[in-house]
Amino acid sequence: MDGFFVGLMTGTSADGIDAALVEFRDKKYTILATYYHRYPLSLRKKILAVAEVSDDRLDEVAVLDVMLGEMLAVAALSVIEKAGLVPSQVHAIGSHGQTVRHRADFSKPFTVQVGDPSIIAVQTGVRVVSDFRRMDIAVGGQGAPLAPAFHHAIFESDTEVRVVLNLGGIANITILPTGLSGEEVTGFDTGPANCLMDAWISAVKEVQFDECGYWAASGRVNQALLDQCLSDPYFSFEPPKSTGREYFNLAWLQAHLSHLGDDIPAEDVQASLCELTCRSIARAIEKHAPRAQHLIVCGGGANNSFLIQRLSERLGAMRVETSHVCGIDPSWVEAAAFAWLARQRLCRKPGNLPSVTGAKRAVLLGGVYES
16 A cells, blocks of 8 residues: 555653654655654653552553543644645554553563554544554564564665664564575564663653763673673563563662662663663674674664664674664654554554564554544
8 A cells, every 4th residue: 555654653761752754655665754742751750650650550541541642643743744744645643652561471461552542533534553562462472572574674685684673662673584585584672772771860860861871881880780680581581572661660670789789889870771781682682693794773772872882892793783774764763663564454464473473373453543
């Protein structure tokens, strides 16, 4: 299906809404406009409270569902206007929603995203595809990561094995064999990317993130803390696997800090968390993609120059570059992915990769909402 699609993405960093207006034509795509809507600090605190605290907050979740639905509608209309289009020209909006809980490891697995698609459909007048993850879970999958199908469509090479690394709140990798090999695409969540660094700097310095990793770069890695964190069982689990902020959060960090008697300087904790992200990613690549020649980095963490430097040093001969080299801004890859997934749904084509999520079969992802 050719035409215009909007992708809306709200990641585990819970910092705001990424919107991308994408044109698909003749199996090619063009991002025509992008729009970023930062969450007000008060709203971000509410999201994090729901995502990280386990007591019953059903009323708060329901209210957030409405509030975010309204905000997502504004983001969609803004990016459509920025592209010089009107809503009637857009085939569909693919809205991921804000994840507030992801429990793919429970005996009765589930995932919860808020941002009511009915409100988006009513307020924009555009068909909305949303709730992408639950069908994959229904057929035995993790419901995550979902971006690898899009990564496969736009980043695959016939000449080299590539790994696509998304650095959001959580880090996930997509392992792309050469296009001519016939091998399956694989991928999984490696562990924390920005979520622990963001939580620590927010707690200590009351800012949302460590710009370019400058604060982490000012500290020294505390080996005892790093080893303590890397001992977490998640890192040794075999894929398919996925995780989220409900697991890797400030309470998780404080529990590891409590095992160490020393008073660790705050900047050294940040340096250690940055190294935790680097080491856990590098180990996953070295174990599961030993033949990879090229690492393509996307997501907000691609702007953390210190982290990218550490990854380059750790991975040695592997070429490490952001998705700019493939013609797409790293900040907009995931939003574009959900525009693509909306298109897949309307074309009645599967959106999941069972080799990534562990699902029993490929299925259509997302429900369709029309006003």
